[in-house]
Amino acid sequence: MNYAHITELNELSEEAKAFLVYFVSQDLINVAEKLYFIRNDVPFGNQTIKYMTTFNNDLNGRIEYWIVFDNDQAAGVAQRLTYDDNFETSFIHFKINPEEDKYLAAKIASMPPVKMD
DSSP states (O other), rough: EEEEEGGGGSOOOOHHHHHHHHHHHHHHOOGGGGGGGEEEEEETTEEEEEEEEEEETTSEEEEEEEEETTEEEEEEEEEEEETTTTEEEEEEEOOOOOOHHHHHHHHHHSOOOOOOO
């Protein structure tokens, strides 16, 4: 199989790569150097899974990640965490719109100051 490191996935923006490393790091410590994916074109509803990876975690479970594309744009990452016959799933979107950026900038600007007393 041909493995590609997260830094080699040129179809992803730098922001999407950084977010993906952060997201995976929530389950696996120090994973950035080991974050390799295999190419795989699998239908995912109206979208396509282009890359996938899996890891065993410290609790004898398995964590799987699939990078989902909508046409040629990275749409998000799907995750499945499996223990024995039980599993949890989640999907995180990469979608960032300029309108949301303006809203977030205004919202952040209006937040009260953080006090570290």
